[in-house]
Amino acid sequence: MHVKSSYAAFSDMEIFLHGLELEHITELLKEREIPLRQLLTMGKEDLIQIGVDNTRDQQKILDAVKELHVEEVKLEELSAVTNLEFSGDEFLSFLMKLKRQCIQLKTSVQNVISQFPTDAHKLVLEWSPPHSLTKVCEDLILSAEDLTAEAVKLKMRLNKLQDGQNDDPCRMQPLVEYSRWKTTFLKIAVLTMVGSGCVFFIFKLSLKKN
Numbered sequence: 499m500h501v502k503s504s505y506a507a508f509s510d511m512e513i514f515l516h517g518l519e520l521e522h523i524t525e526l527l528k529e530r531e532i533p534l535r536q537l538l539t540m541g542k543e544d545l546i547q548i549g550v551d552n553t554r555d556q557q558k559i560l561d562a563v564k565e566l567h568v569e570e571v572k573l574e575e576l577s578a579v580t581n582l583e584f585s586g587d588e589f590l591s592f593l594m595k596l597k598r599q600c601i602q603l604k605t606s607v608q609n610v611i612s613q614f615p616t617d618a619h620k621l622v623l624e625w626s627p628p629h630s631l632t633k634v635c636e637d638l639i640l641s642a643e644d645l646t647a648e649a650v651k652l653k654m655r656l657n658k659l660q661d662g663q664n665d666d667p668c669r670m671q672p673l674v675e676y677s678r679w680k681t682t683f684l685k686i687a688v689l690t691m692v693g694s695g696c697v698f699f700i701f702k703l704s705l706k707k708n
Contacts, residue, residue, distance in 0.1 A: 510534045517613070518558045523550060538563050565606065600645075 511534040515524050527537065530548050537559065540548075545556045 511537070514562075518562055520555055520558060523555060526550070565609070 511527060511532075512521075512524055514534055514537075515521055515527075526549050532548060540559075540563075542556055542560065545559060550556055550559070
């Protein structure tokens, strides 16, 4: 026998609070007319001001916000990448930021999977039709595949650029390599001087003995 929820539909806010076991502050947030988007931007002081006084409740919300937060790559940064004067360090920073976003998104999906009920009878809330949820998941998979394809193209482009630089006879050597060569040369020079000094010292001792 299928047990139907007595609730017709739930907002994103109610689903969010249910996942954190904070259903008891639902009415409070409704009274304050606080939407989920606004709640996700609040700090501890903001939560106190709207009436969320319990420290444990505050921490649950703040931890969830931190987990959901993804550092966005701004459009200005994307356009700056095409600048010929864009340094290698800046581009590396850009790629690392994208990587962090992917890791955070993967972690969010893993957390959802770990908490997702496997038995339909355990669902407290009435959800959207399963086929619509499945469709969104299919779109998500396609988006992830598109991202993978673009990342592969970028990697191939970088490899081609690196090969071209290595084959360019006019290319300036990196300062690191120059510094390393200079250090090696100094070491050889010092060892040569020390070796010559030892030979000269031994030669003088031989003359004194004679």
